[in-house]
Amino acid sequence: MSGHDITILAIEDELPIRRFLKAYLDGRGFRLLEAGTGQEGLSLAASHRPDVILLDLGLPDMDGLDVLARLREWTKTPIIILSAREQEQDKIRGLDAGADDYLGKPFGLGELEARMRVALRHAEASARDTDAGEVFESGDLRVDLARRKVTVAGEEARLTPIEFKLLAAMVRHAGLVVTHAQLLREVWGRHDADQAHYVRIYVHQLRGKIEREPARPEHLKTETGVGYRLE
Template identity: 50%
Template sequence: MKTDSTKPRVLMVDDEVAILRFLRVALQNEEFSLYEAENGHSALAAAAAVRPDIVLLDLGLPDLDGVEVIRRVREWSQVPIIVLSVRDSEDDKVGALDAGADDYLIKPFSVGELQARMRVALRRSLQPGPEPVVRCEELEIDLPRRRVTLSGAEVQLTPTEYELLRLLAAHAGRVLTHGQIMKQVWGGSYGDQNVLRVTVRNLRQKIEPDPSRPRYLITELGIGYRLKCD
């Protein structure tokens, strides 16, 4: 186990020895310090002691459900949490994301995809300042100036369209659930998600080179949306 304090600290939480072994092998050549926990209570203790830069969390733990672990960590930390789980239902995904997870990967997954998701989460967590300029290829969202440009040309958005894009940009790369978006943009009006779908469609007409094949504003079916800024 690596413990170089100059490297990003990764806390891996899973009760299956084989999965922890797989993660060690997958990440051993990366610039990480690796820490392990095999149940929810030890994960919470390790999160407090180690102060990891990112957490890889299984949901099916023997003592605490992973969603409860997420909720408890979120009481005091905004560390990026990526769920790694065999649970593939929309309810499980939405529940984990609503509790505060940053991302959700279904087992089995490729090493490349895991590493890519980790890079996105770490990059987002290390961004200086609360209101950066977010660049997604030709799309640029200048949050301090409330200005959006596409290929250098300014894009005119309605206040609601801008608030939706601002929210996604502030969490670029992270899946936001329908409920999270409705709460932040419409003040908790969960009743009719059609207004969200219409706003997304209108926003895509303005920021996507081909709205029928979105490059930036990605739909996570049954869950929510993600602003893709690779």
């Protein structure tokens, strides 16, 4: 991914990590803005409108989840959480609050760049609002949302309405982690996290129709304890 004309805002209180990011991102052609507190980050986000925001949860003046909530009041800019909080519940809360992705510390810079690339692609697709005519392709899987047609290696996969709705939701968030709660809202209109078994049952059925080896999925990957990612 070329960094030309792409501005990244890092809201991170640890100076060594900001220096680490700056050395790498500058070398890749990105422009990096740095904020050491949540308030400074909110101010820079509003004044500079970055293309991607990297957000630490453990900030000195306010919780990163509060910063996330404030940002989501007015911007759809891709937000990737960078945090040492490795509890699954923290990941789920961050993703459900509107983060696009989550990387635990320590993280690899190559993986971070790949996650940014996916988040930017997703934001661009959303901005174009092309869902009505979108065709998603990955390996032998092809999903035509407009025609409601799914093929695997050229053969049509006959999905139930709920299975298609589930797959369509994953396509709209392709490459990103989607939590059980997000899927419950989008597919079933439910809000109770304890109904996650609906998601697991239908993901199992869906894999049986779109994966060559359902027990070793290539497309619909599990993010343990959090949700799923469509590669």
